[in-house]
Amino acid sequence: MMLGDLLARFGDEFSATEAVLSLADLRLVARLRQQAATERLGLGAFAAGAVRRYADEASDEEWVTLMGELARSADPSLAFIRRALSHATRAPT
Secondary structure (H helix, E strand, O other): OOHHHHHHHOOOHHHHHHHHHHOOOHHHHHHHHHHHHHOOOOHHHHHHHHHHHHHHHOOHHHHHHHHHHHHHOOOHHHHHHHHHHHHHOOOOO
16 A cells, blocks of 8 residues: 555544554554543544654654565555554653
8 A cells, every 4th residue: 555545544533543453452552542532532533643743744764764664564554554653652752
């Protein structure tokens, strides 16, 4: 799936929720739910915003790291989603 297609899919809150749950990462989902609740958003809405922010604001170094992960991944779209959402749940440095 092309990055533009993936980002367009995340424009729909239901699709974003499905994508998050498809990661089968309970810890990540729990962190996302907690952060979404803090911001008074649904899981899908929070995830959609987080993925868009990542795509728009990630540093050059972050993109290089992501490209390496994508090259090694059997499913690059899921790898991108996981990286973007993990990035969104990190504590500010």
